[in-house]
Amino acid sequence: xxxxxxxxxxxTDSMSAASKRLFxxxxxxxxxxxxxxxxxxAMGDGKPLHYVSxxxxxxxxxxxxxxxxxxxxxxxxxxxVPQMTAAAIALLVLTxxxxxxxxxxxxxxxxxxxxxxxxxxxxxxxxxxxxxxLSWSGLYFGIKFALQLQQQKEAALRAQNAAHAAQIKMLRYxxxxxxxxxTLNAISTxxxxxxxxxxxxxxxxxxxxxxxxxxxxxxxxxxxxxEVEALNLYLGIEQVxxxxxxxxxVDIEPAARDALVPSLILQxxxxxxxxxxxxxxxxxxxxxxxxxxxGDMLDLHLRDDGPGFAEAEPTADGHAPVGLANTRERLRILxxxxxxxxxxxxxxxxxxxxxxxxxxxxxxx
Numbered sequence: 001x002x003x004x005x006x007x008x009x010x011x012t013d014s015m016s017a018a019s020k021r022l023f024x025x026x027x028x029x030x031x032x033x034x035x036x037x038x039x040x041x042a043m044g045d046g047k048p049l050h051y052v053s054x055x056x057x058x059x060x061x062x063x064x065x066x067x068x069x070x071x072x073x074x075x076x077x078x079x080x081v082p083q084m085t086a087a088a089i090a091l092l093v094l095t096x097x098x099x100x101x102x103x104x105x106x107x108x109x110x111x112x113x114x115x116x117x118x119x120x121x122x123x124x125x126x127x128x129x130x131x132x133x134l135s136w137s138g139l140y141f142g143i144k145f146a147l148q149l150q151q152q153k154e155a156a157l158r159a160q161n162a163a164h165a166a167q168i169k170m171l172r173y174x175x176x177x178x179x180x181x182x183t184l185n186a187i188s189t190x191x192x193x194x195x196x197x198x199x200x201x202x203x204x205x206x207x208x209x210x211x212x213x214x215x216x217x218x219x220x221x222x223x224x225x226x227e228v229e230a231l232n233l234y235l236g237i238e239q240v241x242x243x244x245x246x247x248x249x250v251d252i253e254p255a256a257r258d259a260l261v262p263s264l265i266l267q268x269x270x271x272x273x274x275x276x277x278x279x280x281x282x283x284x285x286x287x288x289x290x291x292x293x294x295g296d297m298l299d300l301h302l303r304d305d306g307p308g309f310a311e312a313e314p315t316a317d318g319h320a321p322v323g324l325a326n327t328r329e330r331l332r333i334l335x336x337x338x339x340x341x342x343x344x345x346x347x348x349x350x351x352x353x354x355x356x357x358x359x360x361x362x363x364x365x
Contacts, residue, residue: 065098162330202236268324277350300354
């Protein structure tokens, strides 16, 4: 995940560098074309050959003015669309007045007959200059938005790849030898105790759990109700191992059951809760999953009544809990800043893992 994040930064930086490299050639070609058009039009109107200095000066002023206008537009990029639109219009009008003033000054210095003698003359100069700068602005924002769209497509591809990588990591974590050993050992114990019906049910639960994990598509979100069904398959296995020591309470309001969540997003969190809050205590523990809607957000709470969580406390291999790290990274890549994953110790004892995601259903998605 860290390598993926670094590649994301490198890609964004390269896109920004490509944008800068693209601007100056287009800027030069565009204003050189304006110079050619302005000069040939003047020749068609009977202007002398040395009028080329006026055309060249006007084009050079346009090049400089729009280069400064670009700096102004860049500062607007982080604003909302209404704010950006209003500020861009103000900058465009101001730049038009500046360019018109430069144009008129240069033209007047060439010939006295070019002086404007009515308000309509000023209006014509303003309108023609505005048309040129408006066309320039349209190209600027069009190219800018096209590059942004390209970045969004790249981000979507990175999110899909991250989902694949996250599922592979989670499956490796779920199917670690410790988990399989405990499960198979429980099955063999049931067989030796002549509890074959229970053993068969446990084998069936393990088979269904493995099939569900391997068949799930990490690129497609699932309804929260389906995610709970997948959890029940896993809990069916653990219930045989722990018996009454493992209690699970699911409290999800009806409106939240259709909410779309990433597939298998709760699985590693449940495993952590069982590992740290249930298996280490002789009396076992209770895990509670709560789902509520808060406006356009989905709130999920996974709570236990175990000894609590110390973020600095490493696992037996000296690393932070794998499932928690995978879940945090996957949510960050899929939802960016629109998600939260917070962990706190409850006053009554145990841990509360709070996940907050944008609410969407299959009909809204």
